[in-house]
Amino acid sequence: xxHLQQSFTVQYNFNVFFTTALFSVENDLLSSFLSLLNPAKxxxxxxxxxxxxxANAHPELKKQIKNYFSKHHQTQLVQxxxxxxxxxAVKNExxxxxxxxxxxxxxxxxxxxxxxxxxxxxxxxxxxxxxxxAHRGIRHIRIPTTVLSQNDSGVGVKNGINFFNKKNxxxxxxxxxxxxxxxxxLNTLSDRDWRSGIAEALKIALIKDAEFFDxxxxxxxxxxxxxxxxxxxxxxxxxxxxxxHIKSGDPFESGSSRPLDFGHWSAHKLxxxxxxxxxxxxxxAMGIALDTVYSNLSGRLSWADSxxxxxxxxxxxxxxxxxLLQVNEGDSPILDGLEEFREHLGGELTxxxxxxxxxxxxxxxxxxxxxxxxxxxxxxxxxxxxTS
Ligand code: NAD
Numbered sequence: 001x002x003h004l005q006q007s008f009t010v011q012y013n014f015n016v017f018f019t020t021a022l023f024s025v026e027n028d029l030l031s032s033f034l035s036l037l038n039p040a041k042x043x044x045x046x047x048x049x050x051x052x053x054x055a056n057a058h059p060e061l062k063k064q065i066k067n068y069f070s071k072h073h074q075t076q077l078v079q080x081x082x083x084x085x086x087x088x089a090v091k092n093e094x095x096x097x098x099x100x101x102x103x104x105x106x107x108x109x110x111x112x113x114x115x116x117x118x119x120x121x122x123x124x125x126x127x128x129x130x131x132x133x134a135h136r137g138i139r140h141i142r143i144p145t146t147v148l149s150q151n152d153s154g155v156g157v158k159n160g161i162n163f164f165n166k167k168n169x170x171x172x173x174x175x176x177x178x179x180x181x182x183x184x185x186l187n188t189l190s191d192r193d194w195r196s197g198i199a200e201a202l203k204i205a206l207i208k209d210a211e212f213f214d215x216x217x218x219x220x221x222x223x224x225x226x227x228x229x230x231x232x233x234x235x236x237x238x239x240x241x242x243x244x245h246i247k248s249g250d251p252f253e254s255g256s257s258r259p260l261d262f263g264h265w266s267a268h269k270l271x272x273x274x275x276x277x278x279x280x281x282x283x284x285a286m287g288i289a290l291d292t293v294y295s296n297l298s299g300r301l302s303w304a305d306s307x308x309x310x311x312x313x314x315x316x317x318x319x320x321x322x323x324l325l326q327v328n329e330g331d332s333p334i335l336d337g338l339e340e341f342r343e344h345l346g347g348e349l350t351x352x353x354x355x356x357x358x359x360x361x362x363x364x365x366x367x368x369x370x371x372x373x374x375x376x377x378x379x380x381x382x383x384x385x386x387t388s
Contacts, residue, residue, distance in 0.1 A: 012157075012175045012251075014175050014176055014177055014178055014179065015033075015178050015179070016155050016178075016179040016181060016239055016243065017029055017033070017178065017179065017180050017181065018181050018183070018232075018235075018236060019180060019181070019182050019183075020182060020183055020184045021182065021184050022143065022180050022182040022184075023061070023064040023065055023067075023068045024064070024068075025067060025068055025071045025072075028072065029180070030068075030072075030180060031068075031072035031074065031075070033178055034046070034072075034074065034075045034114075035074055037177070038074065038075070041074065042112070043076055044075050044076065044112055044113050044114065045075070045076045045077075045078055045107065045108070045109055045110075045113040045114070046069070046075045046076070046077055046078065046113065046114045046115075046116055046141075047078040047082075047103065047104070047107055047109050047113065047114070047115050047116070048065060048077075048078070048081045048082065048116050048117075048118060049081075049082045049083075049084065049100055049103075049115065049116070049117050049118070049119075049123070049127045050062070050081060050082065050083045050084075050117075050118045050119060051083075051084070051085075051086030051090075051118060051119025051120055051123040051145065052083050052084060052085050052086055053085075053086040053087065053119070053120065053145075054086065054118055054119050054120075054145045054185065054188075055083045057188035058185070058188065061118075062081050062083075065077065065081060066079065066081075075114070078107045078109070080103070080107065082099070082100065082103050084096050084099060084100075084123070086119045086120050086122060086123045087120065087122055087276075088122050088162070088271070088276045088280075089122075090122050090123050090126045091122050091125055091126050091160070091161045091162045091168075092161075092162050092276075094161065094163075096126060097126060097129065097130055097161060100115075100126070100127055100130040101130055101133075101134055104130070104134045104135075104138065109134070109138055110135065110138070111135050111136075111137065111138055111139070112139075113138060113139070114138070114139050114140065114141050114177070115127060115130070115131040115138050115139070115140045115141070116140070116141040116142075116143060117131075117140065117141070117142055117143065118143040118145060119143075119144070119145055119146075119149075120144070120145060120146040120148070120149050120193070121144070121146060121148050121149040121152075121153035121154065121280065124142050124144060124149055124153060124154050124159075125153065125158070125159055125160050125161065125168070125171075126159075126160075126161050127140065127159075128140050128142065128158075128159030128160075128172075128174065128176065129159040129160050129161055129170065129171055129172060131159075131174075132159055132172040132174040133172065137174060139176075139177045140174075140176045140177065141176055141177055141178050141179075141180070142154045142176045142178075142179045142180070143179075143180045143182065144179065144181060145182075145185035145186070145189075146186075146189060146193050146196070146197060147186060147189070147193070147194060147195075147196065147197025147198065147231065147234075147235060147281075148193075148196050148197030148199075148200055148280065148281050149197070150181040150183075150186075150197070150235045150239065151197050151200055151201055151234065151235040151238035151239050151242070152197065152200035152201075152204075152238060152239070152242055153200075154176075154179050154181070155179055155239045155242055155243055156242060156246060157173050157174065157175045157246060157251055157252070158171060158172075158173055159171055159172050159173075159174060160172070165272060166272075166340060166344070167268045167271065167272070167344075168344070169344075173251070173252040173253070181235065181239070183228060183231075183232055183235075186228070186231065187228075191226075191317075192279060192282070193279070193281075194226060194231075195224065195281070195282075195316060195317050195318065196279050196280065196281025196282055197235075197281050198216075198223060198234065198281070198316050199263075199281040199282070199284040199285040199288065199316075199318065200238060200242075200281065200284060201216060201234050201235075201237070201238040202216060202285070202288060202309075202312065202313070202316070203260070203262050203263055203284060203288055204238055204241045204242060204245075204260070205238075205241075205357075205358065206262065206288065206292075206309065206354055206357060206358065206360070207259050207260075207262050207352060207354070207358070207359075207360040208241055208245070208259075208358060208360075209241060209358050210356070210357050210358030210359075211358075212237055212238075212241070212358075213312075213357045213358055215233075215234075215237075216234070216312060216316075217308070217312050217315075219233075219234070220312060220315040220316050221315070223316070224315070224316060224317050242260070245259070245260060253345070255347070256345050256346060256347035256348050256349075256350040257350050257362055258345055258350065258352075259352045259360060259362070261341075261345075261352070262288065262291065262352040262354075262360065263284050263285075263287035263288035263289075263290070263291050264284060264287055264341070265287065265291075265337050265338055265340075265341035265351060266283075266286070266287040266290050266291075266325060266334055266337050267280070267283035267284045267286065267287035268283070268337060268340070268341065269333070269334055269336065269337025269340065269341075270283045270286065270287070270322060270324055270325060270334065270337075271283050273324045273333055273334065274322065274324055278322060282318060282319065285313050285316070285318035285319070286318070286319060286320065286321050286322055286325060286378075288309070288313065289309070289310055289313055289320045289321060289378055290321070290325060290371070290374055290375060290378065291351070291352075291353060291354070291374075292306050292309045292310065292354060293306060293310075293374035293377055293378055294353065294366070294370055294371060294374045295353045295354040295355070297370050297373055297374055297377075298353070298367070298370055300353055300354060300355050300361070301353075301354045301355060301356065302356075305354075305356065305357050306354075308357065309354075309357070310378075310381065314385060319382065320378045320381060320382040320385075321375060321378035321379055321382050325375050325378075326375050326376070326379060327368065327371055327372035327375050327376075332372075334375075335368055335371065338351075338366055348364050349364050349365065349366075350362050350363075350364060351363050351364075351366055
């Protein structure tokens with residue numbers, strides 16, 4: 001019998017908007033967007049899930065959202081705005097996923113309604129996951145409130161939670177319908193969370209854009225001093241490079257290559273080993289340092305360029321390394337990160353290394369002796385800085 005064959009393409013479109021005071025009633029960006037998506041003017045609901053770190057830092061937020069939708073009432077606000085913990089706990093503890101799913105059920109959120117998540121990357125990952133599994137996919141809107149989620153995680157296509165003690169073990173590739181980056185949320189970030197996201201900008205500059213690397217070098221000081229103009233440019237540029245990469249590459253990662261995960265194989269493992277004491281962006285900065293020195297020691301990157309990277313990491317206020325990144329004799333748990341990284345990508349191990357500032361190549365094998373040497377070198381350089 002002849003076999004049957006089918007092939008189809010699904011088109012995804014989403015915009016990332018940049019604004020301030022998204023829920024000010026005079027700001028019609030969100031309401032105009034929702035109207036555009038609803039030309040037939042049917043009744044659609046919008047259900048908000050808010051990161052408690054954001055809710056605590058912005059106590060007026062719930063009231064502002066309610067006020068906004070009382071003025072812009074073409075979309076029906078679910079009055080019960082759900083506030084749940086932000087940070088990695090929301091991805092580690094499945095009970096929070098259950099709470100969101102329960103609310104979807106209770107409030108009758110259907111596939112033509114919206115779930116809007118306001119928060120850091122962790123909350124957005126979890127709520128995005130809940131949205132994409134409930135009813136096989138409810139439209140989700142992301143309103144990222146950290147630097148990392150505005151420049152990187154919130155503008156991508158991935159959702160997920162941690163499971164079996166592995167980062168993002170459960171998850172989906174499913175883009176949001178829109179992302180609204182509101183810089184007024186950033187003022188209340190702790191210094192650590194303000195800085196953390198800059199690591200993702202450094203990552204994308206190193207693998208793709210030498211000019212952006214120069215810009216980061218020249219603007220490290222204003223960014224660290226919390227200059228909003230510098231930070232906004234960094235977020236915009238990083239989000240743009242990230243989105244261009246997703247479009248030109250392999251958005252749903254069907255191959256084994258994942259250049260946007262430069263520096264991440266050790267970072268993900270370090271987050272776990274430190275019991276999330278080390279934040280994602282901080283771990284990424286250390287992972288970048290490790291793979292940069294590895295790139296130098298393995299003859300790919302010049303000494304001068306590798307030193308520029310390390311200097312910039314320190315100028316941005318990051319640590320270069322962590323005791324848990326050291327490779328000792330015998331089993332070193334950090335090395336398990338390589339196999340876990342491979343398993344998560346599927347297929348052959350593929351790690352991105354630097355060949356210059358703004359250029360990279362993929363390798364399929366990492367030498368544990370060179371990793372050990374790189375980690376040791378970073379430890380010495382960090383100690384020298386601490387004692388100088
Ligand atoms: P986070 O989500 O852990 O948030 C950090 C802390 O900041 C939390 O305590 C949160 O409550 C608080 N917070 C958030 N916004 C705030 C605000 N405006 N004011 C005050 N406090 C605020 O940190 P993150 O760096 O945004 O995200 C890290 C997560 O993102 C990790 O789980 C990581 O795996 C994930 N990530 C996902 C992708 C992806 O493609 N989906 C990419 C990179 C990272």
